[in-house]
């Protein structure tokens with residue numbers, strides 16, 4: 047179940063996107079721990095930026111809450127700021143400034159204040175980093191007014207995702223699955239000799255093999271793409287199951303309208319989320335699908351998430367707990383009826 | 385002997401003064417413990433390179449003497465450790481097999497393989513991987529001890545970089561207000577991941593303690609016996625109700641931050657190895673050192689081989 051590796055890695059694309067953003071915006075800042083060269087951040091994503099923009103790319107003390115507040119001050123004065131949190135787990139320390147100040151400020155003063163703040167955070171497991179360095183905490187921030195939740199995907203151009211977030215003046219948290227950094231990005235609509243993809247609108251990408259009727263529509267955020275693609279491909283090649291995948295770069299606000307026709311045509315629908323089960327994005331997607339497609343859905347919508355449990359450090363235990371390609375494949379191929 | 389230059393009570397933090405030219409001779413069990421920790425850490429880096437460990441591991445190479453010196457003074461104490469906690473754990477329990485099993489996910493793992501390198505728990509010991517979080521938690525334990533008539537200390541280990549986190553200051557403030565038996569042990573190794581302390585800390589640790597009227601000790605030697613002699617009294621006072629204590633160890637991180645991520649000039653790191661405690665003891669007591677070194681190398685290798693032969697820890701435990 048392997049997918050041919052083409053082109054550059056997702057982290058290189060993201061690094062280029064940041065360079066492009068800085069080149070085009072002389073009031074853009076980036077703040078984070080150990081982001082300066084030669085290290086360029088714990089995952090190397092900011093490499094080169096501090097050399098090119100030493101006054102606006104600042105290595106900070108270990109002060110996640112503080113630097114998120116600093117980003118707010120920059121934004122209030124008309125600048126834009128990107129905060130890099132070393133591990134997304136520590137977004138917990140940024141929650142007060144994000145929830146009670148930055149997002150609220152957009153509308154709570156009776157006029158619209160643009161808050162061009164993006165907090166970038168590497169998330170997700172399957173790297174053996176243990177309980178406090180592996181989580182997907184999207185759920186924690188889901189449904190906060192004026193706070194966009196974005197997710198990195200190998201199908202989306204991160205430059206466009208970040209551009210839209212910063213230009214719109216509505217703060218955002220950008221979740222970046224750590225495993226994505228070392229996987230290939232896909233461009234020009236081609237994944238391999240079997241799978242292709244195309245935009246549905248600004249946010250949604252549609253992945254499939256051909257125009258035939260879909261046995262499954264899978265709705266999944268970007269971090270799951272490297273696990274989803276091999277499952278789709280194997281289900282097609284080995285079991286003649288056609289899957290159509292829908293991948294957004296924005297989780298909140300949630301707009302399913304553009305993809306309802308595709309979902310409504312499918313025989314079955316699977317929503318996959320990488321955070322612990324209960325509440326959150328997958329549950330909300332499913333709720334909206336029932337509301338909007340009641341009478342058209344042929345089967346109950348299925349949600350696939352890891353159980354609600356702490357992520358273990360031992361790699362074999364972590365692998366068992368978290369979602370892997372195999373379980374997605376088993377569902378698509380009909381070998382797991384939940 | 386002028387001890388002020390080595391373990392000083394002044395609020396002005398001195399730079400690293402000269403250690404004793406020759407470290408005082410060590411009890412064999414102390415030397416064994418120092419070298420046990422050293423060989424566990426060296427072994428973990430090798431296991432990492434060989435693919436036996438997932439994720440990451442922060443070794444305390446160069447800092448082993450800190451918990452070894454403190455351990456007999458911390459009886460009883462509840463120790464709250466951090467990401468660089470293997471030495472803290474081993475100095476307290478000597479449990480090589482439980483630790484190696486934990487980080488390799490094998491049977492006998494002290495936390496069932498759930499916590500891994502950064503999240504260890506045993507009665508009297510708790511570590512976590514989020515910087516600064518352990519200080520207010522340790523204060524809670526200290527409050528418990530003070531209000532329940534226990535003479536136990538609560539000890540939080542933090543690095544220099546962890547002073548970036550606001551909760552450290554909140555906890556110090558409360559600790560002084562409540563005269564809690566809290567000891568904050570700062571392992572100031574001059575760097576946080578890749579960031580030199582000078583780029584992340586305005587002012588000094590001594591002045592931070594002074595701002596909260598918290599007692600402060602500065603330790604700039606790596607001679608275990610000297611450290612013990614100097615810290616016994618201030619720790620006794622904290623136990624007796626004198627209120628919190630900050631102990632700043634000016635120490636060296638000899639290894640990478642975690643696995644291979646050392647951005648320092650190799651020449652600088654070589655200098656650190658030359659002033660390492662192990663180099664000092666090896667020069668001063670070559671015979672004792674060589675035999676203890678060999679003994680611990682073999683012991684750790686044997687335990688490691690035995691642990692790696694165990695089955696992977698099962699998922700039922702937790």
Ligand SMILES: Cc1ncc(C[n+]2csc(CCOP(=O)(O)OP(=O)(O)O)c2C)c(N)n1
Nearest residue numbers: 136468513514515543544545546575576577
């Ligand atoms: C809240 C939080 N932010 C960031 C990190 C990532 N991190 C782990 S160790 C470390 C550096 C810590 O430096 P210091 O406190 O000096 O301890 P040292 O590693 O030098 O022992 C960082 C930034 C973390 N674990 N927790």
Ligand SMILES: [Mg+2]
Nearest residue numbers: 543544575576
């Ligand atoms: Mg440090």
